[in-house]
Amino acid sequence: MLNKLLKKDLSKNSRLLLILFVALISVSLITRSCKALGENLVFFKILSIFFDSVFYTLAVNTILHPFLRNFLNFSRSLYGDESYLTHTLPVTKNQLVNSKFITALIEVCAGFVCLVVSILIMYYTPTFFDKIGLLLSTMIVGKVSVVLVLALFVTLVIVEFLMFLSIIFFSIVIAYRNKEKRILKTFLITAIMSFVSITVLSVFMLAVLAICGVKLTSSTLVLPRKAFFCVMLTGITVYSAISVAFYFLTKKALNKGVNID
Numbered sequence: 001m002l003n004k005l006l007k008k009d010l011s012k013n014s015r016l017l018l019i020l021f022v023a024l025i026s027v028s029l030i031t032r033s034c035k036a037l038g039e040n041l042v043f044f045k046i047l048s049i050f051f052d053s054v055f056y057t058l059a060v061n062t063i064l065h066p067f068l069r070n071f072l073n074f075s076r077s078l079y080g081d082e083s084y085l086t087h088t089l090p091v092t093k094n095q096l097v098n099s100k101f102i103t104a105l106i107e108v109c110a111g112f113v114c115l116v117v118s119i120l121i122m123y124y125t126p127t128f129f130d131k132i133g134l135l136l137s138t139m140i141v142g143k144v145s146v147v148l149v150l151a152l153f154v155t156l157v158i159v160e161f162l163m164f165l166s167i168i169f170f171s172i173v174i175a176y177r178n179k180e181k182r183i184l185k186t187f188l189i190t191a192i193m194s195f196v197s198i199t200v201l202s203v204f205m206l207a208v209l210a211i212c213g214v215k216l217t218s219s220t221l222v223l224p225r226k227a228f229f230c231v232m233l234t235g236i237t238v239y240s241a242i243s244v245a246f247y248f249l250t251k252k253a254l255n256k257g258v259n260i261d
Helices: 004-039 042-079 093-123 128-136 147-174 181-212 225-255
Strands: none
Touching: 004 042, 004 093, 042 093, 042 147, 093 147, 093 225, 128 147, 147 181, 147 225, 181 225
């Protein structure tokens, strides 16, 4: 039954997200072509400026749209107009939560993959990674793999998005137990839980930096290679742990009952 739920949840957003992803890739190809032609023709140079702005708009939407759509779908399907149908399905509350979380994971990851591909289309040259490596050398002491650093950074951002989404899911379930001020309660619980989560992450980060011998009082904070990777892995681990914690808390809270009045 979980497969059917996943298919249903993914189909809600698939058409719109597919259009967005295809549009982003297409615009990146067009912009790259216009920039190449613009070296000799002013008309294409002007076009490239226009498509640049379109690209950045689509890029932001590619990241934010899966996040917002999953937040809205969670609220609507469990407590909105679709809730009566959702809660009469022959499925458990755990299966409902599993479907929402897996859908969010798939769609957020797909958005980031599409963004990375479009950025490579737009900006890749034989010296692309060398330039990024030069930039990283101003922040990290020691030789590092540019691809590995970028992979860790993208992973960190993805798990951060998923953490905030898991907090929002939990906040909705708690806030919608009562009729009064549901939206305000959702916002307040999300804000409090997010603040606590960021505080926990900051404590872990400071502890890791201290263990690695990094002087935080330095005016120019350049991290040794070991410290940098420790910080990145700590961030990914803490964000993932918080996401998993709120995943189980959401299940537990939802199983206590649902008020859809």
